[in-house]
Amino acid sequence: MTNTTEHCITIRFHKQDYELAEKFAASQPNAEKNQQVYRNTLAVLAVNTFVQELRYETDLDAGESWHPVLRMFHNVADLVLPGIGKIECCPVMLGETAISLPEVRENRIAYLAVGFAEPFDKVKLLGFIPAVEIVDETEAISLTNLKPIEELLDYLDRIELAIPLLQGEIEELLSDLAEDDPVQAQVREKLQNKSISEIVAILNGVYRSSEKSDWGYEGGKALAGSRNLSFSSHKSSPVEKVSDMEEEVKAELNLIAEELLEKLSEIWGDGDDL
Incomplete structure (x- = not known):
């Protein structure tokens, strides 16, 4: 995990991360959902690594994104911090200027942007926004509105x-x-x-x-x-x-x-x- 000059955090993946993402994606009904679940899973794993580095406890199994039925029918990428709440881990591809927000938002305390680029060997944590700053009608958040990731702690x-x-x-x-x-x-x-x-x-x-x-x-x-x-x-x-x-x-x-x-x-x- 290393800081970049753009005040982002770089997280590199391991073999087991890809294997788990591929396992979750393989059971999806179509190619589009397959890719969504694949990226969501990697995004959650990346944020999980970062949050644990901050010495916070996490519970991957408690997340909706780890539930086979919920992740099939909803676009969810939540990470549970026991006793605190959930961080939604929002994948964003290189060149995109905003993160899309999921329809499921209960108990989220923050939305964190996870930047992806080929060949997916690493991601950048681009910043976050507290959930309280987002109203129900909001569907996307510009990357320019994100707070620096170092303020998450x-x-x-x-x-x-x-x-x-x-x-x-x-x-x-x-x-x-x-x-x-x-x-x-x-x-x-x-x-x-x-x-x-x-x-x-x-x-x-x-x-x-x-x-x-x-x-x-x-x-x-x-x-x-x-x-x-x-x-x-x-x-x-x-x-x-x-x-x-x-x-x-x-x-x-x-x-x-x-x-x-x-x-x-x-x-x-x-x-x-x-």
């Missing part, structure tokens, strides 16, 4: 550090929400529909992009799923009619976000990094 460190703290905080918050209150029931649903790693990634995005005075407002919007993020092609209407209940839910989420960010700031420091 700090990003993973921040998520890993925050998850144990937030786990307890979220459980306590959920237990305090009244089940018979319609507003608090919606707040509960908003929180329960997200994994802890997703909530951490969302709050990390708010923390590094917002002033402290805006933590509650921006964090509440993000937890509600209405925050305009970097790659959204849709802008909110200047006048949006919302119900009183929606306003109350938002206000409750604002308070929760501000409280959680105050606690996270104690372990994340001054917020200048990712």
